[in-house]
Amino acid sequence: MNFVDQVELTLISGKGGAGLIHFQREKYRPNGGPDGGDGGRGGSIIIKTDTNKQTLAHLTALHRIKAANGANGQTDLKSGKSATDINILVPLGTEIIQNGETVKDLSKLEEFTIVKGGRGGKGNWHFKSATNQAPRKAEPGEEGQKAIFTFKLKLIADIGLVGQPNAGKSSLLNALTRASSRVAAYPFTTLEPHLGVVKRDEWERVIADIPGIIEGAANGKGLGHDFLAHIERTSLLLICIAADSESPQQDYKVIERELGDYSPQLLTKPQLLLVTKADLLSQAKLKSLSKQFKTSFQKEPLTTSSVTNEGLKELINQLQKLV
Ligand SMILES: Nc1nc2c(ncn2[C@@H]2O[C@H](COP(=O)(O)OP(=O)(O)OP(=O)(O)O)[C@@H](O)[C@H]2O)c(=O)[nH]1
Ligand SMILES: [Mg+2]
Incomplete structure (x- = not known):
């Protein structure tokens, strides 16, 4: 690297x-x-x-x-x-x-x-x-x-994109900003942080895309660990869970655990939960996934797709409110 x-x-x-x-x-x-x-x-x-x-x-x-x-x-x-x-x-x-x-x-x-x-x-x-x-x-x-x-x-970003490898973080960064972070259909495409600026009218914030986080990242596994330090300085975490994941809830648990293991402070940061790649699931399945998250974590995710741009406007609305 x-x-x-x-x-x-x-x-x-x-x-x-x-x-x-x-x-x-x-x-x-x-x-x-x-x-x-x-x-x-x-x-x-x-x-x-x-x-x-x-x-x-x-x-x-x-x-x-x-x-x-x-x-x-x-x-x-x-x-x-x-x-x-x-x-x-x-x-x-x-x-x-x-x-x-x-x-x-x-x-x-x-x-x-x-x-x-x-x-x-x-x-x-x-x-x-x-x-x-x-x-x-x-x-x-x-x-x-x-x-x-x-x-x-x-790395000074207002918003940090966090998620497992292949969750669609870089695609989202590219869809929201003019950045061109590398995207590919395999894990660990992103090897170093990428920044982009999300803008609406006068409002603009810097978003950081960091390498994917896997189980054990807090103890040095994978690449994400080196970069967790960078997201310590952001004021909001965008946690990305891929809609087509085999175990979306498990993905979320791993991220939470790794953030907490790295620094309990990271868990106190405001979070926005995102189900990415929403175009890969039917509306009915997306709804039931949202419900599960609400029940298990008291968090209702936003759903986005970097392919159809679904949910991106709503996401920026939320970011404007929170950051
Ligand atoms: N259908 C669909 N595919 C997507 C979407 N976003 C990303 N992908 C695909 O998912 C794969 C991974 O996307 P990336 O954006 O590279 O994912 P990442 O989270 O940055 O991955 P790492 O950098 O490896 O951690 C690529 O093949 C993308 O084309 C989406 O909204 N819909
Ligand atoms: Mg990436």
Whole structure:
């Protein structure tokens, strides 16, 4: 498993281009005025959150990233070209640390300039005045910035998807958000947490899809154990039980037990019980399944299908109320 959650990077922004000292040279005007252009802006480095990124693995090999310098000013009042900014894409939940202090916590879809490109210097035409018609002065470009940053991935989700392998968690994440978590018809498809953002109007929350939980997970069995720590920080658990499971109630018991064994605190978290893959059962069977859950656990499940989208609106309604 390759779940990179910490990377150190040296980031360097570009220096601004120098302003030019130059004078117009036209055939019939021997003493043309100053026409030295301004230097271009140096490139900045910008950090952007992207829901298609799930880890920091794409940054591990880089170590040092430098944006280009701005070009120097040119004749004829032409400014030098500004350098292109560099965008670094990071997953939601990336924390950026410099000298042990948090510079930025990127927990929503946002971007921020981490090292700013230097300003271009002014060309000599700026310095022309009544007393100085031929300034022999221009500014150098401003220096870029250089610093070492630690990027740390903290999974910060408001809602955690929990369930046995193959319960349809990733499919649900994909149906509710723009995430593209891998889906396949076998257990342990998801090997590392995936995040997505569920949105409705102004309301948006981060959902985490974690590897499936099996019996013994709390003691280290399977993959889910490593990630139970992450869902400790969520404020609601969406417990997924597959409608076509041979023993839905047993599935639920296993999840409850593993959560409790891992940390009794997890059991005090608000839960929403979901019967996923509802399209695989008749309405009558779904109803009787709901009844069983109500009798055994005093919990009435919502039923959803990531294939027909049945129940998804109602699910978002509930999430809006609870989170
Ligand atoms: N019919 C139907 N099949 C579904 C639905 N949701 C998921 N599936 C199928 O169930 C299988 C498992 O789906 P996943 O979303 O990968 O399940 P998971 O819980 O993320 O599985 P792990 O990552 O292995 O724990 C896939 O073959 C899906 O196509 C659904 O709503 N209806
Ligand atoms: Mg999955």
